[in-house]
Amino acid sequence: xxxxxxxxxxxxxxxxxxxxxxxxxxxxxxxxxxxxxxxxxxxxxxxxxxxxxxxxxxxxxxxxxxxxxxxxxxxxxxxxxxxxxxxxxxxxxxxxxxxxxxxxxxxxxxxxxxxxxxxxxxxxxxxxxxxxxxxxxxxxxxxxxxxxxxxxxxxxxxxxxxxxxxxxxxxxxxxxxxxxxxxxxxxxxxxxxxxxxxxxxxxxxxxxxxxxxxxxxxxxxxxxxxxxxxxxxxxxxxxxxxxxxxxxxxxxxxxxxxxxxxxxxxxxxxxxxxxxxxxxxxxxxxxxxxxxxxxxxxxxxxxxxxxxxxxxxxxxxx
Amino acid sequence: xxxxxxxxxxxxxxxxxxxxxxxxxxxxxxxxxxxxxxxxxxxxxxxxxxxxxxxxxxxxxxxxxxxxxxxxxxxxxxxxxxxxxxxxxxxxxxxxxxxxxxxxxxxxxxxxxxxxxxxxxxxxxxxxxxxxxxxxxxxxxxxxxxxxxxxxxxxxxxxxxxxxxxxxxxxxxxxxxxxxxxxxxxxxxxxxxxxxxxxxxxxxxxxxxxxxxxxxxxxxxxxxxxxxxxxxxxxxxxxxxxxxxxxxxxxxxxxxxxxxxxxxxxxxxxxxxxxxxxxxxxxxxxxxxxxxxxxxxxxxxxxxxxxxxxxxxxxxxxxxxxxxxxxx
Numbered sequence: 001x002x003x004x005x006x007x008x009x010x011x012x013x014x015x016x017x018x019x020x021x022x023x024x025x026x027x028x029x030x031x032x033x034x035x036x037x038x039x040x041x042x043x044x045x046x047x048x049x050x051x052x053x054x055x056x057x058x059x060x061x062x063x064x065x066x067x068x069x070x071x072x073x074x075x076x077x078x079x080x081x082x083x084x085x086x087x088x089x090x091x092x093x094x095x096x097x098x099x100x101x102x103x104x105x106x107x108x109x110x111x112x113x114x115x116x117x118x119x120x121x122x123x124x125x126x127x128x129x130x131x132x133x134x135x136x137x138x139x140x141x142x143x144x145x146x147x148x149x150x151x152x153x154x155x156x157x158x159x160x161x162x163x164x165x166x167x168x169x170x171x172x173x174x175x176x177x178x179x180x181x182x183x184x185x186x187x188x189x190x191x192x193x194x195x196x197x198x199x200x201x202x203x204x205x206x207x208x209x210x211x212x213x214x215x216x217x218x219x220x221x222x223x224x225x226x227x228x229x230x231x232x233x234x235x236x237x238x239x240x241x242x243x244x245x246x247x248x249x250x251x252x253x254x255x256x257x258x259x260x261x262x263x264x265x266x267x268x269x270x271x272x273x274x275x276x277x278x279x280x281x282x283x284x285x286x287x288x289x290x291x292x293x294x295x296x297x298x299x300x301x302x303x304x305x306x307x308x309x310x311x312x313x314x315x316x317x318x
Numbered sequence: 319x320x321x322x323x324x325x326x327x328x329x330x331x332x333x334x335x336x337x338x339x340x341x342x343x344x345x346x347x348x349x350x351x352x353x354x355x356x357x358x359x360x361x362x363x364x365x366x367x368x369x370x371x372x373x374x375x376x377x378x379x380x381x382x383x384x385x386x387x388x389x390x391x392x393x394x395x396x397x398x399x400x401x402x403x404x405x406x407x408x409x410x411x412x413x414x415x416x417x418x419x420x421x422x423x424x425x426x427x428x429x430x431x432x433x434x435x436x437x438x439x440x441x442x443x444x445x446x447x448x449x450x451x452x453x454x455x456x457x458x459x460x461x462x463x464x465x466x467x468x469x470x471x472x473x474x475x476x477x478x479x480x481x482x483x484x485x486x487x488x489x490x491x492x493x494x495x496x497x498x499x500x501x502x503x504x505x506x507x508x509x510x511x512x513x514x515x516x517x518x519x520x521x522x523x524x525x526x527x528x529x530x531x532x533x534x535x536x537x538x539x540x541x542x543x544x545x546x547x548x549x550x551x552x553x554x555x556x557x558x559x560x561x562x563x564x565x566x567x568x569x570x571x572x573x574x575x576x577x578x579x580x581x582x583x584x585x586x587x588x589x590x591x592x593x594x595x596x597x598x599x600x601x602x603x604x605x606x607x608x609x610x611x612x613x614x615x616x617x618x619x620x621x622x623x624x625x626x627x628x629x630x631x632x633x634x635x636x637x638x639x640x641x642x643x644x645x646x
Contacts, residue, residue, distance in 0.1 A: 044508035151596055181365035182535065186579035186592030208508065215581035215590065235586065252513035253583050254538025258565045266517055267510050270478050
């Protein structure tokens with residue numbers, strides 16, 4: 001079976017210089033995404049998931065590694081070509097309160113990318129803008145409203161419409177529903193799902209919410225301090241999590257069911273700093289199974305078919 | 319007959335709070351009544367703007383007036399109405415008998431003072447202790463929430479988010495309050511840290527037998543922590559009951575809708591069932607039942623009459639004319 005890969009990331013690193021040392025925000029990530037699928041990237045704040053998303057589409061320049069999008073390494077292409085490729089890669093941010101220009105109406109916001117692309121005439125721009133608004137379920141009545149007049153759900157719809165204006169192939173969704181209330185969150189998740197089907201979109205879905213990724217994604221990468229520590233098809237992760245961090249993460253989620261028996265793994269301590277990390281497993285300080293072997297650098301191992309884990313003590317842990 | 323042994327610590331009667339700005343009047347809380355027993359944890363659940371935090375601030379008498387105005391109601395704490403008390407009297411209760419954990423630990427602490435000193439200050443205001451004794455107590459409090467006493471002299475920015483929230487909790491329980499109001503205490507934290515903090519709060523509650531009002535939008539946390547639950551929508555309690563009532567037999571369409579809209583971490587859903595429409599604008603609330611424009615079971619009469627909060631089985635209350643029939 002030949003996989004139709006839309007984007008392939010190899011050895012991707014993004015380091016930031018800080019006054020106290022080098023921050024290893026993304027530290028050697030390999031990732032390959034099949035067209036039309038959704039890959040969930042989960043992890044806690046500061047694990048580098050947003051940096052990975054931004055670096056993947058070259059919004060921030062990578063420190064090392066290659067990013068092949070539709071057959072082209074976007075870390076090597078020139079500015080003009082990159083601009084062309086950018087149309088195919090879009091990003092939706094978490095907070096629709098700060099990602100919209102407060103001085104532009106809903107209509108202007110959605111229309112702008114169409115205008116900038118210089119590919120359409122006036123009439124076509126107007127038609128497409130109206131079509132986009134219908135596509136994401138924005139009522140024509142609010143086309144002249146400014147962001148501050150709208151609630152979070154509607155704002156996020158505008159952000160989505162704008163991201164889809166130039167028919168992208170890959171959309172990075174960076175916590176798109178985290179700022180929304182439960183009842184609205186479900187509306188936006190369903191919308192994203194419908195849009196994916198209609199427009200054959202590929203999503204990279206960045207979130208800290210495990211129930212949201214379970215709902216949307218076919219494949220999951222769990223990140224911890226800049227590294228992917230486990231990746232596999234979504235259902236397998238929930239049925240058989242292998243990495244000690246994944247196990248703790250899953251067990252920590254409060255479940256809205258009073259009859260669920262819970263075996264919680266409460267981790268000691270806090271996430272260690274990504275600045276000048278020590279060699280060896282990044283999870284060492286908090287891991288209930290840490291041993292001497294964990295002080296060596298770890299690599300991803302295929303523990304079972306299509307299920308990769310970065311832990312050298314898998315056998316011992318059982 | 320059931321023996322009445324319950325002791326009511328707090329009783330709120332028909333509380334209504336409005337915010338005014340210019341010409342617009344926002345009705346944030348519209349006739350809320352509930353009771354809290356000693357030692358009990360009550361969850362207040364609702365979405366943004368439902369009025370949860372306003373209720374909490376009213377109990378503590380820290381509503382900013384203006385713009386907020388209490389239109390009616392009583393907050394009876396141990397037999398006296400907090401709303402009738404003078405500011406001087408309230409100060410003896412606030413921070414001592416009733417204290418609050420705020421959502422955002424970054425803004426709840428003073429960045430200019432060491433964390434230990436902030437706790438010592440709170441203790442000295444309320445307890446007849448010397449500075450040295452108060453300091454000793456502050457160190458004990460830090461250790462109780464899992465922070466080594468040596469960190470007494472450190473400033474808030476030297477702590478991580480989870481540790482800061484522990485400091486806030488230590489501050490809130492420093493004077494052994496009878497009632498703790500926790501407003502989204504773990505929303506700003508990561509799940510693994512949230513698990514630590516929730517576990518710590520449960521232990522503390524058992525140890526100190528504090529009563530608690532837990533404000534949250536997360537039904538998972540409610541399932542874990544609360545004895546009773548009140549679901550709030552547009553400033554009204556729409557359903558209230560013990561945990562079995564709410565989780566096993568929810569009757570109000572909004573409560574049911576909330577459960578159905580949640581993606582589950584235990585099961586892969588084909589499609590979510592969102593609650594249609596938007597949360598109502600509190601400056602322009604719908605007539606009749608406030609949920610009727612979004613309710614799949616709404617009948618024409620729902621738009622006319624505000625349904626009353628009725629008890630359908632013992633201890634299980636709902637504000638819906640449809641479920642009232644079911645209850646008969």
